[in-house]
């Protein structure tokens with residue numbers, strides 16, 4: 001039990017806030033970590049302890065934690081027009097500029113943009129549009145959304161239903177009907193003895209097709225997937241995976257939603273994960289690095305095929321009956337536009353292409369550690385698998401909470417990573433330097449050594 005001083009921020013937090021993705025019971029006694037300030041890739045807590053945040057918050061603080069330039073843009077916009085909406089045919093110039101910019105850099109030809117405040121809302125909107133599209137073209141039975149086990153698309157009722165996270169469905173009565181999940185690509189953990197990445201990818205695409213045939217192709221509407229899985233473990237797909245999955249998507253005339261909420265804007269070394277893996281989606285959702293995490297904004301890009309169907313529905317129903325109060329908010333769009341300008345000026349994609357391999361090489365050196373079974377990454381995203389036995393790839397008993405121990409020791413050494421069970425994911429701010437990457441490697445090794453020592457001591 002941690003001592004929580006009366007009237008401290010911690011005590012007031014315990015008394016007033018329900019935290020996302022937190023054990024509420026232990027939180028009542030342990031209280032929160034209070035983050036007070038940030039600069040570059042570092043954040044500082046209320047005790048003055050500094051952490052190198054190798055997770056960029058929640059995969060989003062692409063430019064680090066403070067920006068005079070973005071602050072000025074928000075300030076000026078608030079003085080000029082601090083709020084307006086896009087309802088009933090109203091617009092503002094920032095929204096138009098941002099929509100044009102997104103369409104001009106889209107990974108495949110796209111027709112229109114819908115704005116929201118979060119990745120969840122972008123994916124929720126995409127799911128509604130899948131249903132709307134199929135109703136419009138006279139195929140209302142095509143309702144099923146196929147996601148992947150361990151995929152993550154958000155916390156709204158529909159976006160979490162599309163996600164394959166059993167822990168996030170439990171006792172919420174989810175997923176909703178019409179959501180099914182296919183296998184996810186974790187080559188290291190799941191490949192059979194002697195099975196190549198290509199053979200494994202074929203097996204997963206076959207399982208995907210078998211699922212569609214079991215469910216009935218006439219009921220299957222869309223597939224949703226992240227180019228690189230983030231919350232699933234920082235998992236770049238095996239070779240040929242996306243080619244084979246896309247062949248199945250095309251064969252059964254599914255709409256394809258690419259969830260670029262983490263991958264978009266440079267994370268994988270191209271503007272989009274879709275470009276890294278040659279994906280041809282009908283809709284692209286993006287958020288997070290769109291505004292460097294500094295304003296809550298997301299965008300859903302849709303192609304002409306989807307928009308035509310929406311036009312038909314508007315002719316029939318008299319209205320596109322969907323929307324959010326803060327969609328196209330002039331402050332969020334101003335900050336997003338400036339963020340994209342900064343990326344262009346800094347050549348952010350070039351930076352990730354230059355420095356990303358250094359991150360991958362630095363973390364790959366940890367393969368010599370007894371706890372590390374795999375280091376797999378691309379661009380500025382990496383997953384490290386913690387294993388009990390490197391030869392057999394055996395995982396630890398989850399009860400030993402090895403991931404949580406690494407997290408604890410990493411923080412002790414001033415490093416924040418993202419633990420997903422016994423996989424450590426890294427997605428540092430895109431601006432990170434080679435010297436800071438060296439620090440990630442150094443601090444992580446210390447954390448792994450401490451964890452190893454603790455596990456040995458208890459064996």
Ligand SMILES: Cc1ncc(COP(=O)(O)O)c(C=O)c1O
Pocket residue numbers: 058059117118119120121123152153154155226230231259260261262287
């Ligand atoms: C791939 C992906 N999609 C969607 C979301 C949900 O975004 P938000 O938390 O902004 O609703 C996340 C959040 O981490 C994500 O990683």
